[in-house]
């Protein structure tokens with residue numbers, strides 16, 4: 261039976277990790293993997309997370325099952341950060357925990373499909389798993405160009421998608437810190453997007469995987485909130501894996517905005533059934549940690565300070581890249597106004613290979629770089645290598 265299976269292409273980024281690990285050059289630079297790194301190249305556990313883990317170890321008195329909705333204390337504690345001062349929007353928002361942002365995206369798309377959505381419009385390039393999940397569910401992807409050549413977001417394309425979507429179609433947007441381009445909609449663009457959703461009754465699905473990594477929790481949530489304030493219904497897929505540094509503990513949440521509170525029970529009876537069939541219930545540890553951090557003023561303060569440090573470091577790298585102006589053919593100035601962990605450099609596959617072979621610089625073949633892989637120490641080498649290869 262196994263002979264009937266076709267081999268699948270290995271994950272390109274995992275292959276890159278192996279190549280990087282095997283490279284003996286001392287000055288090698290890893291810009292591939294999508295995790296935050298400090299100036300020292302580490303991805304440490306947040307001190308606030310460590311403190312909450314200690315509380316969990318000391319106080320947890322059972323590991324008995326929770327339901328498919330997971331830790332509802334964590335789901336509720338996050339809501340003011342995501343949705344603002346009226347976190348349920350008058351009782352119209354409810355959520356459940358998921359295994360990471362990936363689980364939340366999966367659940368959002370599966371529930372949309374159950375509600376009749378067949379086709380999803382999405383700006384490309386995007387996080388590759390969006391397309392994979394859609395394909396796995398048998399849903400159709402309707403791609404549009406996310407970015408303009410000058411490094412700004414393509415507003416016309418997203419408005420055309422929203423305004424042109426049929427009744428059985430949805431539009432999926434990144435809330436902030438777009439992966440892989442780093443190109444987010446401006447406040448003015450979000451206002452136009454929200455108006456288009458309101459006027460067209462197209463269904464919004466918002467993927468918020470990096471809140472707090474762009475310009476801060478409030479600023480990064482503002483565009484999403486603008487949409488939610490104007491539409492009757494929406495799905496939000498949320499990840500705490502980046503903004504709490506809990507990557508491997510798989511912490512996410514799925515939220516539904518409904519026309520009225522009464523519609524949420526049916527929505528969540530379906531979401532629970534889908535979760536039950538897919539993963540039964542989410543892993544508890546990381547979600548409990550988020551609940552404990554957010555329930556303690558001191559730990560919350562420490563978490564916010566650590567998030568500020570991460571963001572400031574990445575803004576510093578972006579500003580330093582932009583200050584270099586150009587490197588060879590590549591204009592680095594737009595990077596300062598882009599956000600989050602990633603940027604896309606317009607380099608060819610051959611140039612990516614040359615950067616790796618001649619300069620020990622590892623990046624995805626698409627030209628995506630992890631901003632947090634750059635430091636004060638390795639930035640000059642990176643810029644010089646980029647100039648040499650693309651000049």
Ligand code: PMP
Pocket residue numbers: 294359360361362363365387434439467469499500501502507510511512
């Ligand atoms: N959405 C986007 C846009 C992402 O980049 C990622 C993570 N790379 C996710 C969702 C999923 O995150 P998680 O690791 O929490 O599953």
